[in-house]
Amino acid sequence: DGEYLYGVDSTYIAQIDPESGQVTGVRIPTGLNPCYCITWDAEDELFWVSSVATDIYGIDREGNRVSSVNNDRRFRMSGIAWFEDDPDGYKLYTINNLRDDDGNSFIRLIKVNPEDGDAITVADLPALEGERSGGCSFCNEIYDFTWAFLVQMQAAEDWLRVYEASSDFYWLNVEPLEGYLAPDEDMDISMEFSTGDLEANETYRAYMQISHNTPVEGPLWIDIVMNVTEADHGVSSEADVPLEYGLTSVYPNPFNAAGAVSFTLDRATSVALTVHDLTGRQVAVLADGYMSSGAHTVSVDGSGWSSGTYLVRLSDGSRVSIRKIALLK
Structure with missing residues (x-):
């Protein structure tokens, strides 16, 4: 547990x-x-x-x-x-x-x-x-x-x-899945979405993990969200879907040292994203400052924490969203 x-x-x-x-x-x-x-x-x-x-x-x-x-x-x-x-x-x-x-x-x-x-x-x-x-x-x-x-x-x-x-991400195709970049080089990664066999009025989510050997510790995580509308059974733009304030996912959960926290903001505002143990003690600050509306993903580094259950807390001063996250080492 x-x-x-x-x-x-x-x-x-x-x-x-x-x-x-x-x-x-x-x-x-x-x-x-x-x-x-x-x-x-x-x-x-x-x-x-x-x-x-x-x-x-x-x-x-x-x-x-x-x-x-x-x-x-x-x-x-x-x-x-x-x-x-x-x-x-x-x-x-x-x-x-x-x-x-x-x-x-x-x-x-x-x-x-x-x-x-x-x-x-x-x-x-x-x-x-x-x-x-x-x-x-x-x-x-x-x-x-x-x-x-x-x-x-x-x-x-x-x-x-x-x-x-097998991961059931048949609605998403990513190319290429691997590659090599020399210093100062760029690479384009394409994503192809297909809604043919998907239910309307549903949200589908995937995560892209980018492993690397840069000085930045831990992998990079990209949260991929697709909203399928009933009108055209197609991919809706972010502007078509009302944004809701709150934490949307903690992935993976349980995690081992490295993970990612995703959340959405319905308006631009100052937020604090923190992690607490079950006694309420704050153990980490993941984000603190003014952020734009929309979807955001922040990396979590739990390498210095003890194994156990923690609470991820998102607050904009008047609203709070909390999710449990488990660290297994």
């Missing part, structure tokens, strides 16, 4: 101090016996838990069941994972150890919409004889431009399999 690790211990969720590796005194009941699978939904602050063939339950920090997904004999789970960036809203992923008609083992990856329980098979992954999948997770610290899906494999020895989870 940005501060502690959690694992299932029979019928309870056990809290683990990542610094010492020791189990704390916090034990959250799951209502399952045994409970095998666990994942964390940071947006709603819910644990999702299950056994092999049970329903999947969303529980709060007190152990109250606040949501559930019926199994209906669809899943035989060895692990579950939460993917906040799933383009279809099917954020709950399950891995299932199965055998085909010839008795060969394979792993079926199924994603589930936690709102209505609808499920889609994503892929059938190969498994060697005698190996089974265990836990699974998503991670954005392996590849620069996409998420990775990690599966713990169990056999005589345990290891991780890493799969590239």
Whole structure:
């Protein structure tokens, strides 16, 4: 959750101090016996838990069941994972150890919409004889431009399999994706937008990360926002879309040292963009001064911070917008 690790211990969720590796005194009941699978939904602050063939339950920090997904004999789970960036809203992923008609083992990856329980098979992954999948997770610290899906494999020895989870940015094409610039040179980067298969009256967002070897610490982040209008199903200009004041995104979240905070201003004004720990202590000033209306993106350098949850605060003197950000090292 940005501060502690959690694992299932029979019928309870056990809290683990990542610094010492020791189990704390916090034990959250799951209502399952045994409970095998666990994942964390940071947006709603819910644990999702299950056994092999049970329903999947969303529980709060007190152990109250606040949501559930019926199994209906669809899943035989060895692990579950939460993917906040799933383009279809099917954020709950399950891995299932199965055998085909010839008795060969394979792993079926199924994603589930936690709102209505609808499920889609994503892929059938190969498994060697005698190996089974265990836990699974998503991670954005392996590849620069996409998420990775990690599966713990169990056999005589345990290891991780890493799969590239494709980014669903089919509406955006960027060229070139890499290049070399000598001192005092320029390069043009083109972006092509396509709205053919997109829903009208929706906002679509992507992020461009530019890695470099300049003295500026950390990568550069560019926030790409496309608003699709119903009138022409095309890309609207910024002038066509009413601007709203507030923080729009913190990416990636959780982040490891380097990240980006995006926000919009509905008018030109003086703003302060600051970061605070959960006690309210200010740990960083990201921006402080007069800024024009429109969309803005500011880099975050958390290399000197401790792992944990922080609050990003945007204020123009009369209005405040706050978002949580988690630092994992």
